[in-house]
Amino acid sequence: MNILVTGGAGFIGSQVADAYIENNHRVVIIDDMSTGRKEFINPKAIFCETTIADPSIAEIIKEENIQVINHHAAQISVHDSVKNPVADAKSNIIGTLQLLQNAVSSSIRKFIFASTGGAIYGEQGYSPAREEHPQSPTSPYGLSKLSVEGYLRFYQEQYGLNATVLRYGNVFGPRQNPHGEAGVVAIFCNRLLN
Numbered sequence: 219m220n221i222l223v224t225g226g227a228g229f230i231g232s233q234v235a236d237a238y239i240e241n242n243h244r245v246v247i248i249d250d251m252s253t254g255r256k257e258f259i260n261p262k263a264i265f266c267e268t269t270i271a272d273p274s275i276a277e278i279i280k281e282e283n284i285q286v287i288n289h290h291a292a293q294i295s296v297h298d299s300v301k302n303p304v305a306d307a308k309s310n311i312i313g314t315l316q317l318l319q320n321a322v323s324s325s326i327r328k329f330i331f332a333s334t335g336g337a338i339y340g341e342q343g344y345s346p347a348r349e350e351h352p353q354s355p356t357s358p359y360g361l362s363k364l365s366v367e368g369y370l371r372f373y374q375e376q377y378g379l380n381a382t383v384l385r386y387g388n389v390f391g392p393r394q395n396p397h398g399e400a401g402v403v404a405i406f407c408n409r410l411l412n
Contacts, residue, residue: 220244220283224270224317225290226263227254229393230332230386234288236260246282248275253294258393270313279324287321288330289314292363296337299359310362315369322377329379331370335387338364349385 221238225231226247232254235245245263248270259265266278270291278284292310293299299306314331321329337360339347355361373379 219285220246221286221288222246222248222279222282222284223288223290224248225254225292225332227251227256227258227265228290230389231288231290232258232260232393233391234290235263239263246278246284248278249291271308271316275317276320276323279320279326284324284326286328286330287317287326289317290332292332293359296357296359299357299362303358306358306362310359311365314366318369318373318379322373322379327380329370329381331366331381331383333367333383333385334360334363335385338367338385
């Protein structure tokens with residue numbers, strides 16, 4: 219299968235790309251390298267350095283005969299989203315809408331969206347939070363992820379797009395930045411070791 223992984227040079231996206239390649243899928247990675255790292259890009263993947271809002275993505279999807287889009291590209295800083303909600307929305311909402319339009323116009327078989335495990339819930343009334351827990355984001359980042367989930371429902375109903383939402387929570391492992399604002403396990407391990 220031909221799979222497009224956005225954010226494929228990042229912590230999670232690069233490992234998703236690796237897993238697809240290990241299972242004999244053909245992978246195209248799109249990453250703007252704002253937080254991605256070249257050394258995370260699998261050499262067996264086709265790599266395009268661009269943003270998800272770039273009009274050239276429609277051509278990439280067509281030329282590479284993409285069947286599945288696994289969307290991990292995002293502005294990931296909650297702090298930055300609070301400082302600049304417009305930039306966060308341009309990247310996380312508008313960029314994703316461009317990608318969704320490309321998915322529909324190209325008859326993509328499957329669209330997988332990496333949402334967030336906690337930022338859409340806000341202050342939780344109980345823990346662990348189930349999917350049906352009331353959603354009350356307290357940051358533009360959480361709002362953007364929740365908005366995209368709503369748009370995915372619209373695209374499913376309106377266009378029949380086959381979409382799946384992944385709500386990761388406290389992901390940790392190789393390639394994680396131990397100096398970021400998220401990833402509590404990596405932050406704690408880094409502090410213990412230093």
